[in-house]
Amino acid sequence: MKKNGVKMIKISSKNVDVFYGKKQALFNINLDIEENQVTALIGPSGCGKSTFLRCLNRMNDVIDICRVKGQIIINDFDINDKSCDVVRLREKIGMVFQKPNPFPKTIYENISYGPTIHGMAQSKNEMDEIVETSLKKAALWEEVQDRLHEPGTGLSGGQQQRLCIARAISVKPEVILMDEPCSALDPIATAQIEELIDELKKDHTIIIVTHSMAQAARVSQNTGFFHLGELIEHGSTDKIFKNPENKKTQDYITGRFG
Amino acid sequence: MNKNKEQLLNKRYKAEKRFRLYGQSAIFMALLFLIIFIFKIFSTGYSAFQKTWLIVPVTFDAELMMLEQNPSKEDLKDADYYDIALKSMADLDPNANENQENELKRMVSYFFEREIKRELLNDPSLIGKTKDVYLTASDDLDQVFKGNYPRDLPEDQRRVTDYQLKIFDQLVELGKVESKFNLSFFTYPDSREAELAGIASSFMGSIFSILVCLMIAFPVAVLAAIYLEEFAPKNRFTDFIEVNINNLAAVPSIVFGLLGLGILLAVFQLPRSTPLVGGITLSLMTLPTIIIACRASLKAVPPSIREAALAMGASKMQTTMHHTVPLSMPGTLSGTIIGLAQALGETAPLILIGMVAFVNTIPGSPLDPAASLPVQIYIWAESAERGFVEKVSACIMVLLGFLIIMNLFAQIIRHKFEKKWS
Numbered sequence: 001m002k003k004n005g006v007k008m009i010k011i012s013s014k015n016v017d018v019f020y021g022k023k024q025a026l027f028n029i030n031l032d033i034e035e036n037q038v039t040a041l042i043g044p045s046g047c048g049k050s051t052f053l054r055c056l057n058r059m060n061d062v063i064d065i066c067r068v069k070g071q072i073i074i075n076d077f078d079i080n081d082k083s084c085d086v087v088r089l090r091e092k093i094g095m096v097f098q099k100p101n102p103f104p105k106t107i108y109e110n111i112s113y114g115p116t117i118h119g120m121a122q123s124k125n126e127m128d129e130i131v132e133t134s135l136k137k138a139a140l141w142e143e144v145q146d147r148l149h150e151p152g153t154g155l156s157g158g159q160q161q162r163l164c165i166a167r168a169i170s171v172k173p174e175v176i177l178m179d180e181p182c183s184a185l186d187p188i189a190t191a192q193i194e195e196l197i198d199e200l201k202k203d204h205t206i207i208i209v210t211h212s213m214a215q216a217a218r219v220s221q222n223t224g225f226f227h228l229g230e231l232i233e234h235g236s237t238d239k240i241f242k243n244p245e246n247k248k249t250q251d252y253i254t255g256r257f258g
Numbered sequence: 259m260n261k262n263k264e265q266l267l268n269k270r271y272k273a274e275k276r277f278r279l280y281g282q283s284a285i286f287m288a289l290l291f292l293i294i295f296i297f298k299i300f301s302t303g304y305s306a307f308q309k310t311w312l313i314v315p316v317t318f319d320a321e322l323m324m325l326e327q328n329p330s331k332e333d334l335k336d337a338d339y340y341d342i343a344l345k346s347m348a349d350l351d352p353n354a355n356e357n358q359e360n361e362l363k364r365m366v367s368y369f370f371e372r373e374i375k376r377e378l379l380n381d382p383s384l385i386g387k388t389k390d391v392y393l394t395a396s397d398d399l400d401q402v403f404k405g406n407y408p409r410d411l412p413e414d415q416r417r418v419t420d421y422q423l424k425i426f427d428q429l430v431e432l433g434k435v436e437s438k439f440n441l442s443f444f445t446y447p448d449s450r451e452a453e454l455a456g457i458a459s460s461f462m463g464s465i466f467s468i469l470v471c472l473m474i475a476f477p478v479a480v481l482a483a484i485y486l487e488e489f490a491p492k493n494r495f496t497d498f499i500e501v502n503i504n505n506l507a508a509v510p511s512i513v514f515g516l517l518g519l520g521i522l523l524a525v526f527q528l529p530r531s532t533p534l535v536g537g538i539t540l541s542l543m544t545l546p547t548i549i550i551a552c553r554a555s556l557k558a559v560p561p562s563i564r565e566a567a568l569a570m571g572a573s574k575m576q577t578t579m580h581h582t583v584p585l586s587m588p589g590t591l592s593g594t595i596i597g598l599a600q601a602l603g604e605t606a607p608l609i610l611i612g613m614v615a616f617v618n619t620i621p622g623s624p625l626d627p628a629a630s631l632p633v634q635i636y637i638w639a640e641s642a643e644r645g646f647v648e649k650v651s652a653c654i655m656v657l658l659g660f661l662i663i664m665n666l667f668a669q670i671i672r673h674k675f676e677k678k679w680s
Contacts, residue, residue, distance in 0.1 A: 057569065059569060062564070062565070062568060064492055087571050087573050089571075090568065090571040091571035094570075095565075097569075099562060101564075101565065103562070103563065103567070103581060104563075104585065106581065113567075113570060113580070114571065117570070117571065117572050117580075119569060166564075168570075171570065171571065246416055
């Protein structure tokens with residue numbers, strides 16, 4: 001989104017290096033993410049795009065041997081700073097994973113979990129409302145409104161993934177990270193999710209990791225191309241796909257390797 | 259070339275057939291042993307659930323009982339029943355001499371006095387009248403009646419005399435010997451007399467021990483497992499702890515018994531022979547089992563669930579308590595029950611801490627002296643009387659039944675509450 005013709009930057013990473021033990025997985029990543037836009041991260045397997053995504057909500061903390069260096073600035077605040085509270089951070093930055101991972105609880109409980117732990121609803125009514133709006137935003141309400149109290153794991157794969165999206169947006173995050181959200185889904189479910197992503201970018205900044213170049217081209221406004229732990233090229237999706245500067249990018253998007 | 263291939267294929271099929279055969283014969287062997295074992299126990303033990311009674315006419319002679327006219331309930335309780343009891347037994351053979359009268363008396367258990375007393379307390383109007391009273395037969399006659407006693411042994415090698423057998427046979431002919439369900443096996447405590455011995459004290463002892471064990475081992479083990487699995491940093495020290503927990507599970511149980519003896523009894527001066535000490539000792543033994551089961555089921559919770567919760571902004575503690583631990587509970591609980599079942603069958607450590615003592619009272623709390631079922635089996639197996647042979651098997655049956663129920667329960671918990679992934 002542009003305000004007075006200036007791009008609004010939501011997240012900016014500066015000289016980010018990531019190590020798994022002694023092995024370096026990311027090299028000096030400098031990438032700015034525009035607010036209320038969809039940014040796609042593409043690249044061959046093992047190139048570090050998921051690793052980078054997980055830096056943005058510090059999910060790499062979970063991995064013992066993983067170390068992150070450099071700055072990641074969100075809202076003028078370095079999230080790698082010691083003073084950063086990861087619980088607060090993850091409330092602001094939601095995440096949707098590759099494989100749908102609803103809690104083995106009811107659909108309602110899946111959505112209400114986040115608002116409950118963050119104390120976002122004062123009453124049962126308020127909670128009902130959050131659940132309803134989240135499900136509506138995730139385009140799942142029509143399908144599940146009659147069975148909110150049935151297990152979320154009983155839904156189809158595509159529905160489960162939309163449930164996970166609904167769960168992520170239930171706490172009204174500013175940013176949603178999506179790690180190959182459609183890789184376990186069929187084309188119809190994928191189309192639904194892509195439509196949803198387009199809708200969600202009005203309220204949220206979205207970063208999506210994808211293996212499908214077609215998907216990146218369809219849903220994103222900006223694209224970053226990773227290769228062997230380096231950010232080779234980034235810019236508007238149009239430019240990356242039609243007129244890439246780097247030879248590697250050109251080769252990758254035309255399917256010559258990867 | 260083609261023929262070669264065919265040969266190879268045939269060989270593969272044959273190898274598979276052989277392998278199946280080995281597997282089937284292994285299972286057949288295991289089942290055979292199990293059946294022999296169960297058959298043996300049932301065939302020796304089932305008779306313990308029957309008890310032989312002699313039906314003896316008792317005359318409630320007020321004078322012999324030293325009772326005044328119109329005795330009160332208290333008087334009846336204090337009355338002397340020994341003489342009428344003796345007399346009723348002696349009356350079985352009017353021609354008996356003094357020696358024979360003594361033998362007659364030993365045809366019933368030493369409870370005969372109490373059994374007669376109970377009869378009168380139930381119905382005080384019996385004073386002055388004669389009534390057939392059921393008296394517990396001595397264990398030897400009990401065995402004779404059940405056909406477990408070799409009657410053709412020379413008399414001096416038998417515990418029943420020819421005279422007793424003669425009178426007994428007369429009673430049998432008159433229909434004055436009856437076999438009934440042996441309720442006292444379940445309600446009486448242990449006794450030196452086989453016909454009066456029951457499992458009530460050891461059963462309660464086992465229950466109390468297991469409860470103490472559960473109350474100590476479960477919370478400690480679950481907390482340790484959760485901490486180690488979810489919170490502890492992975493370093494040399496935690497690796498060392500992990501190795502030691504696994505080692506602890508392999509420590510012979512008698513070592514834990516020594517620990518209980520040396521620390522709980524000697525240092526802390528806890529009361530000897532009690533389920534409290536037994537339970538604490540068993541809990542040391544059960545601890546590693548539960549920790550291992552709990553850690554395994556925590557490990558089995560897919561990491562994606564943890565990631566989902568963490569990504570929602572749940573703290574580590576919330577993730578663990580809201581998601582991981584509840585999901586691991588079925589596995590933990592069934593592991594706990596299996597650990598307890600193991601503890602229930604444990605003998606050696608309990609012997610060391612004194613639960614092998616002869617206890618002829620039923621414990622009312624974990625602080626009363628008690629035995630336990632497996633120890634009871636051990637005590638009875640050591641006893642010489644024939645009457646205890648069937649009791650041993652019967653006690654094994656009770657213990658096995660208990661274990662089967664517990665394991666069944668563990669299975670049910672596992673199947674019913676375990677969440678299925680994807």
